[in-house]
Amino acid sequence: MSREATAAGPVAARLSFLDRFLAVWILLAMGVGLGLGRLVPGLGDALAKVTVTGVSLPIALGLLVMMYPVLAKVRYDRLDTVTRDRRLLVPSLVLNWILGPAIMFALAWVFLPDLPEYRTGLIIVGLARCIAMVIIWNDLACGDREAAAVLVALNSVFQVLAFSALGWFYLSVLPGWLGLQSTGLNVSVWEIARSVLIFLGIPLAAGFLTRRLGEKAKGRAWYESKLIPRIGPFALYGLLFTIVLLFALQGDAITSKPLDVVRIALPLLVYFAVMWAGSMALGKAVGLDYPRATTLAFTAAGNNFELAIAVAIATFGASSGQALAGVVGPLIEVPVLIGLVYVALAARRFFPNSPESVGDSAACAEGAARV
Template identity: 50%
Template sequence: MQPKLKFLDRFLTLWIFLAMFLGIVLGYLFPATSNMISSLSIRTTNIPLAIGLIIMMYPPLAKVDYSLLPMVFRDKKVISISLLLNWIIGPVLMFILAVLFLRNEPDYMIGLILIGLARCIAMVLVWNDLAKGNREYAALLVALNSIFQVFSYSFMIWLFINILPEKLGLANFNVSVSIREVTESVLIYLGIPFIVGLLSRYFLTRLKGKEWYQRKFIAKISPFTLYALLFTIVLMFTLKGDKIVELPMDVIKIAVPLIIYFVLMFMMSFFINKLLNIPYDKNVSVAFTATGNNFELAIAVSIAVFGIHSPQAFVGVIGPLIEVPILILLVKISLWLKKYSYKV
């Protein structure tokens, strides 16, 4: 039986639009709400927002079965191409698109680069199932990406934002990101949920069993990623309601390179794997892992480093708004390609 997208996930784009609208309405009609949210801060950290971001990151990381990691190198060809696509080709492609389309708006450019560096660890499992991919390989790749992300995200930001623009003659942007702030935010918003997720799986599977953990516990906590994401968006737009006039054109500016990225990344990944004679089910797992992005992490880092109403954080919010409908379309294209490219 063909798996279906869950109700909450199917209408994610709608929920994000509604959260934006609610935030804007609150910001305009109840300005005291904005002041109250701003007051709940310690130094530059907004407490409700920090809690929301950590909750947002916890379910995807609690889902990852890190015990699968020793199996990673059984199929060296598939794992090698996945690492190449995820950690070299994907970030470089998004960097190129960010420079091409947002060269005159460096804040949005940085936001797009941050998305390109954050590899998908959550929704990829949904896209993989819908496209009839290999669940074991998808789980393996998610576990691998999670580990890579914890230890490499700060370095990748330093390389792609602080170093490459200067080396390529783009230093006129005066682009610079504090790596100390990035590292601190990664440790807080990725490190804490990573450790809690690891401990959750370790202790709860021993107390209740793996079957209970996968079917009951994960099912209970999974929606909290969406709830926390929508909560974050409401907060952001409550604080930036004055930007409403600029939003439509800004959304289009950000959407165009994102759409190009998703389509190019998937097609490139799929046909590279096909040329290497990788079976369809593994091909799909690698392709969707390489195509999707961890918008939750990009939003968390953007807010922590640049602020809740920064252009960089706004780009992060637009990301899932565009990703969901495009990747649903790519699932349909993938099933069509299975029929005509693999003759099955």
């Protein structure tokens, strides 16, 4: 029996009730959100009235609570080892900013040639690269926390610089070259930058200051053994709260148009599978260890759905097909990436020469026990 397997039992026994059945709570949160959106008249409109960069304020607060504890766990003194790793950084940029948008564009046209609103919404999802919830999936799969922080920050910078240009290219220019129907996307660089600053900048700054001040006041041992266990569960509380609100926002639309949801879901399923598996294989091929290959895979497969939803709502309206496609994004992404956490943990056996994949068995067992 492997070291990870023997460690899993004791670790699982020490986990809280919430941690031990995380997948169940996520599915229940999705169900509760859909039920609330369907059964409570006007709930979606109420959630959408007070917004931050086009995203409901309660959802924005949930995202910030979700991200802060994970970013407080990051060892910022180790980030230089990540930034020097070109085997990680170069593939990540290629996967996120060349292959990812191109694959989503192709899948949107293959699966939704007759539904331009949903097709446009999917392309916008493909352009919005991960900066938020992917940190949770990476943590559960025992990915490299510091590498995830660097890649997410890198995606944020490129998002500000490239999102509008890529939207113009994939929605207006490329369809014209291919003789397909084109669509406009009017979103300013400032709108993208503001979204990034809110959803990444605030929790990143809070996490950095928490670690810096906590270690300075009480030392690293106290910070790791006392403070982190206290604030850590709030990531899961924020995750579940966010999922309930996201699915409540368009619960009525989702449940009243099941066939449309299925059609939107199919290209998303293919996208997540292709991007994750291809990225994981590429990571192994270029010699990355398990934690960094896992981080590469999740940061390439995940998407910034909050930005995609904000752009769709701001450009096309809250009740538009583009906005519905954006909301279906996390509807599919959440359960699929939870499933891929299982797959990632099982794939550790294919990285036998990775020191991190065998040297931190307790941490990996905790991740396995959580899912």
